[in-house]
Structure formats: C-alpha cells, structure tokens
Amino acid sequence: MKKWLLFFNFMFIGLSVSTLRAQNPEAARLVRMVEPVENEAGIVIFRKISYNIECHFSETLSRDSAELAENWKITFGDKIVPVTQILWKRTLANRVILMGEFNIHDAYVLQYMQGKPIQVQKDSSMSGISPWAFGRGKALDMAVRRLADKKALLALDYKFNVNILERYLTSLQGNFWFRDLSFNMLSEGTLAADESVRNGTRTALGLATAPYYFVGGLIYRAEISAAYQFETFADVGNRLFNIINKALTIGLDLELPYTNYPMYKLHSKTGYVRLAMPLTVKLGYLFEGENKEGIGTPSRLDIEARYELAFSPFLILKGTWAYSRFWNAPADFINDATFYSLTIAQDLDILKDKIELLNLLLGGQKEALGKHFIFYRISVGRRAPAFQDIREQSFGFGLYL
Amino acid sequence: MGLLLSESNMKKAFCESLATAGIGAAESHGDDVLAELIIKVVPSEMLNDFPSRLLASATKVCSNDPYNWRVLQREPEFDEETIFQMLLDGWFNEIVWP
Numbered sequence: 001m002k003k004w005l006l007f008f009n010f011m012f013i014g015l016s017v018s019t020l021r022a023q024n025p026e027a028a029r030l031v032r033m034v035e036p037v038e039n040e041a042g043i044v045i046f047r048k049i050s051y052n053i054e055c056h057f058s059e060t061l062s063r064d065s066a067e068l069a070e071n072w073k074i075t076f077g078d079k080i081v082p083v084t085q086i087l088w089k090r091t092l093a094n095r096v097i098l099m100g101e102f103n104i105h106d107a108y109v110l111q112y113m114q115g116k117p118i119q120v121q122k123d124s125s126m127s128g129i130s131p132w133a134f135g136r137g138k139a140l141d142m143a144v145r146r147l148a149d150k151k152a153l154l155a156l157d158y159k160f161n162v163n164i165l166e167r168y169l170t171s172l173q174g175n176f177w178f179r180d181l182s183f184n185m186l187s188e189g190t191l192a193a194d195e196s197v198r199n200g201t202r203t204a205l206g207l208a209t210a211p212y213y214f215v216g217g218l219i220y221r222a223e224i225s226a227a228y229q230f231e232t233f234a235d236v237g238n239r240l241f242n243i244i245n246k247a248l249t250i251g252l253d254l255e256l257p258y259t260n261y262p263m264y265k266l267h268s269k270t271g272y273v274r275l276a277m278p279l280t281v282k283l284g285y286l287f288e289g290e291n292k293e294g295i296g297t298p299s300r301l302d303i304e305a306r307y308e309l310a311f312s313p314f315l316i317l318k319g320t321w322a323y324s325r326f327w328n329a330p331a332d333f334i335n336d337a338t339f340y341s342l343t344i345a346q347d348l349d350i351l352k353d354k355i356e357l358l359n360l361l362l363g364g365q366k367e368a369l370g371k372h373f374i375f376y377r378i379s380v381g382r383r384a385p386a387f388q389d390i391r392e393q394s395f396g397f398g399l400y401l
Numbered sequence: 402m403g404l405l406l407s408e409s410n411m412k413k414a415f416c417e418s419l420a421t422a423g424i425g426a427a428e429s430h431g432d433d434v435l436a437e438l439i440i441k442v443v444p445s446e447m448l449n450d451f452p453s454r455l456l457a458s459a460t461k462v463c464s465n466d467p468y469n470w471r472v473l474q475r476e477p478e479f480d481e482e483t484i485f486q487m488l489l490d491g492w493f494n495e496i497v498w499p
Contacts, residue, residue, distance in 0.1 A: 032474040033498070036403075036464040049474060087471070087498045089406050097471075097498055137449040161449070177457050210450060214461050219422055219454055 028055040028110050028120045030102055053098040053110065053120055060093035065114055072098060073111040074120075081108065133166040137184075145377065145396035155192035155394065161185065169209075177212040184208055189232070189385075200233035200386035204249065216258075223253040229286065231385035245297045245385060247289025253282045263310060277308035288328075298329045302384055316345040316373075322383045339383035339390075345375040345398065373398040403469035406499045414463050414470075415493045421458035422451070452476040456496075463497050471498040 031054045053074070065071060066088040074081045087097035102108065108120040141159040166182040189201025206227020213220045231245040259279035284302040291297055304322040311317065322339040329335055377394050404410050456476045463470045477492035 034460050034464055034472045034474060036469050036471070054473075089499055091406065091408060091411070091494055095495075139449055175461075179453050179457070210453075212454060212457050214421070214457075217421055219458055219461075221450070221454060 028053055028118050030054075030104060030120060031097070033097070033099075050099070051102045051104055052100065053102060053108070055096045055098065055110070055112070055118075057094045057096075057115075061088065061096065061114075063088055063090075063093075066093075066096045071113045073113070074098065074100065075109050075111075076106050131168045133163070133168070135162060135164065136166055137161065137163040137182075141398070143373075143375070143396050143398040145394035148393040148395065153192065155190055157188075157190050157396075159186075159188035161187070175214040179210060179212065181207060181209045186227075199383065199388050199390065200231060200244070202229055202231045202385045204229040206249075218257045220257060221255045223251070225249075225251040225253075227251070233386040243292040245286070245289050245291060247286045247297065247299075249284055249286045251282065251284040253280060255280050259307070266311070277306075277310075279305065279307045281305050298326045298333070300324055300326045300384075316347065318343040318345065322381075324382075324384055324387070334382065334387060337382035337384075337387050339379070339381035341377060341379045343375050343377040345373045348372040348374060403499055404467050406470065406497065410468070411493065411497065412489060414468050414497070415459070415489050418455065418459040418462045418493075421462055422454050452478070459493065459496065468497075472496055473498070 030051050032049045033052050034049055067086050069083060069086065072083050072086065074083060081100055081102065083098045083100045085099040087099065098110075102120075110118055110120055112118075139159075139161055141157075143157040145155045145157065147153045147155065161184060163182040163184045166180050168180050169178045183206070185203070185205050187201065187203040190199040191201070204225075204227035206225055206229075208223055208225035208227075210221060210223045213222075227249050229245075229247060229249045230243055232242055233244045234242050256279045260277060263277075282302070282304040284304075286300050286302070288299045289297045302322065302324050304320065306318070306320050308319075309317040318341075320339070320341040320343075323336065325336045326333070375396050375398055377396065378392075379394075380391050382389055453476060456474065460472045460474070462468065463472050473496040475492070475496050477488055
C-alpha cells in the first residue's frame with residue numbers, strides 16, 4: 001500500500017513538472033545488456049549480464065541533457081537507486097540507457113527532470129524479464145510432388161516443428177553459449193496414395209538444447225535432443241496413421257560451418273544473396289520400442305547428412321544421404337538401409353519481376369524471397385521410418401510458411 | 402575504450418557479425434562495405450535459430466576488440482523478408498551502445 005502511495009505521489013509531482021517541460025519519456029523498460037570488461041591479462045571477456053533501464057522519448061534528446069546525472073532520479077519504494085552511468089548515442093538520440101543495479105523483480109519509478117515520470121515497464125521479450133517463451137520457432141515446410149514415372153500420382157512431403165515451451169538458460173560466457181532448453185514437437189513425413197512412395201511419418205515430442213561455440217571467427221552449433229517418437233505407415237487398406245514404432249530416441253545434430261566457404265566466396269563475387277547452408281550431420285538412436293499391437297521393435301541408429309549448394313537464384317542444389325542400422329532385427333527384416341536424394345530447386349519469387357502470372361499466383365510482395373520453389377528430385381533407397389524401397393523421380397512445388 | 406559508434410563502424414561490425422554467424426555471406430571491402438553482397442534469404446532450415454545465432458555473433462564481435470561496445474540482449478525479429486538495411490538501421494542500431 002505504501003509503495004502505491006509513493007508511486008502516485010511521484011506521479012503527481014512528476015506531472016506537475018511535465019507541464020513545465022517540453023520533452024516526455026514515453027516508455028521505459030528493463031533490458032539485459034552484456035558489458036565488456038578486461039581481465040588482468042588485458043583480454044576482453046564478457047561480464048555477467050546486468051539489467052539496465054532503456055528510456056524511449058518521442059523526440060530526440062541533446063547529449064548534454066541526456067547525460068546530465070541530475071536530470072535522472074530512479075526510486076524503488078522510498079529508496080533512491082543510483083544511476084552509475086548514462087548511455088546516449090547520436091544514431092539513436094531518442095533513447096537513453098541508464099545503468100545501475102536494477103533487479104528484474106522490482107518495479108521502479110523513474111523521473112526525468114526534463115519530463116514526466118514513468119514507471120519502468122517489464123518487457124515480455126527475451127530482452128526483458130521473462131525467461132520463458134511459448135510457441136516460438138513455428139515452421140511448416142510443404143511440397144507437393146508429381147512422380148515422373150507415375151503421372152497420375154501426387155505425393156505430399158511435410159515438416160512441422162514448434163518449440164511449445166522454451167526456457168532461456170544463459171547468455172554468452174566467453175566462447176560458449178547454452179542458449180535454451182525447449183520442449184518441442186517435430187513432425188515430418190510423406191503422404192501419398194501409392195505404397196511405393198509412402199514413406200510414413202514420424203512425430204517426436206521431447207526436450208532439446210542447442211549449445212553454440214565460437215572458434216576461428218565462426219559459430220558452431222549443435223543440437224542435443226531426447227524425445228518420445230511415433231512412427232506411422234499405412235499399408236494398403238489400412239488407416240493412414242498406423243503406428244509401426246513408438247520408442248524413446250536421443251539425437252545429436254552438428255553443423256560444420258567451414259563447409260560453406262566455397263559458397264561464401266561464390267556469393268561474394270556474384271552478389272547473390274542467399275545464405276550458404278553448412279553441411280549438417282544428424283545422428284539419432286532409437287531404443288527398442290513397440291508397434292501398435294505391442295510387438296517389440298528393434299533399436300536402430302540413423303545417420304543423415306545434408307548439404308546445399310546455392311549457385312544462383314536459378315539453381316539451388318540440395319543433397320541428402322541417410323543410413324540406418326538395426327540391432328536385433330527380425331529375421332525377415334533388413335539389417336541396414338541407405339538412402340540418397342538430390343534436389344534441384346528454383347526460387348519462384350525471384351522470377352516475379354519477369355513473369356507477371358507469378359505475381360497473381362504468389363502475391364505481389366517483391367521482397368518475399370525464399371518462400372516458393374519448384375523443384376526436380378531424384379530419390380533412391382530406403383529410409384526411416386517405413387524403409388520402403390524407393391526409386392523415383394518427381395517434379396514439385398514447395399512452400400515454406 | 403571502445404571504438405567510435407559511427408555509422409561506418411556499425412556497418413563494419415554488423416557485417417562481421419553476419420559472417421561470424423556461421424553462414425558467411427557478408428564481406429567488407431576495407432572501410433567500404435558492399436551492402437548488395439549481404440544476405441537476404443535465410444534457408445528455411447536455418448530460419449528458426451538464426452536470430453539467436455546472430456545475436457550471439459553480434460555480442461561476440463561487438464563486445465570484443467576493436468569495438469568494445471555494450472550489447473543489449475535482444476534478438477532480431479527476422480524472416481525471409483528482412484533485408485540488410487532493415488537489420489542494420491533497426492535491430493543492430495538498437496542493441497549496440499558505447
């Protein structure tokens with residue numbers, strides 16, 4: 001109660017001041033900031049994240065006014081919280097950062113003597129208070145394919161993933177960063193009316209974390225996951241989502257960033273502006289599980305490598321190699337399987353200027369690159385989850401949402 | 402003592418941050434950064450975590466020599482429509498402080 005009275009008291013005083021002053025801070029919020037400090041050896045390291053106050057103004061502030069310590073007063077209850085440093089810069093002169101020992105759980109009242117007082121607001125984004133996030137990272141990839149040798153047949157490839165709940169862990173510490181831990185869902189697969197191309201679906205619910213490490217001027221990313229996975233496949237005459245395996249799985253995804261160096265050099269010369277994907281290697285181990293009848297399924301190791309060569313807007317080449325190895329597989333089942341896929345893709349959005357019809361089909365936004373593709377794909381071999389023996393060529397339309 | 406927070410220094414630091422993000426599609430020609438060589442399209446496989454890795458890279462680059470700037474821990478709102486200048490003028494300008 002006392003705090004509220006004090007707050008309204010400040011509000012009243014401040015409003016009185018604001019009638020005499022021209023500039024009013026419109027909003028303020030706590031922000032997290034990494035501050036560089038030198039250690040004894042003179043090497044710049046990262047200090048623990050501190051919380052500071054960022055003030056937004058409707059007008060630009062002069063440097064003299066912003067950096068004058070007497071112009072600022074921050075209180076928590078009846079205590080004045082000292083401002084240790086004031087940051088102002090010419091390229092963003094309508095904002096000021098006030099540095100001090102601010103606690104994320106406290107609500108402060110801020111008085112700018114050149115304007116009215118405001119309460120420091122909590123920011124719901126990563127930069128602010130909440131270490132939790134919901135529903136981030138939603139992505140849906142879809143591709144409709146028509147098989148070259150079975151002209152009446154269409155197949156749908158899809159991939160959907162979302163971080164249902166995410167907890168931010170740490171900020172950058174030296175060269176290492178454990179950014180977050182997330183509870184997420186990933187579902188991907190192929191659906192078609194013909195058994196020869198229905199390779200089933202897999203849906204995993206589980207935990208994942210992605211450590212980052214800086215070395216040699218580049219960032220390395222890995223992803224470690226543990227999930228419960230459902231794999232489905234529809235035999236002829238059966239339901240679409242017929243569970244053929246449900247099992248615990250652990251995974252490790254690795255990116256090898258130097259592998260994109262040739263593309264980086266090529267892009268630097270041609271001016272083409274698509275990011276060069278690094279080689280990604282995925283390792284996954286499925287423990288013994290069971291199918292929908294409760295019959296045991298063998299454990300297996302999946303290895304997959306993907307690489308993309310984006311030569312130009314008119315030629316994006318993607319290659320995938322996958323290998324699976326089973327342990328204690330039934331006598332009538334395969335022990336291992338290999339799969340290859342090669343895709344040549346064309347970004348449709350970059351052709352909008354040249355083909356008017358595409359503007360009608362895809363929408364007129366000129367900047368929306370990388371959302372629509374046409375492609376030609378060759379796939380050979382067996383891969384998880386259904387391990388159908390596939391040997392196909394197909395043409396298709398891909399959509400990234 | 403940090404480097405002067407001028408527009409040209411910011412542009413250079415931003416290009417280094419992009420290159421450090423592990424994809425390498427930014428290049429600085431001395432003091433003259435060629436904006437047309439900078440990324441526009443992020444492959445869908447990388448779109449989800451690209452804001453995180455870009456913030457990490459910017460923190461790593463800008464908090465160290467020769468820049469020694471303070472960096473707000475705020476991820477960019479990034480999608481396949483985001484272009485270089487939008488990121489530089491908006492997000493990057495907001496997170497680096499002297």
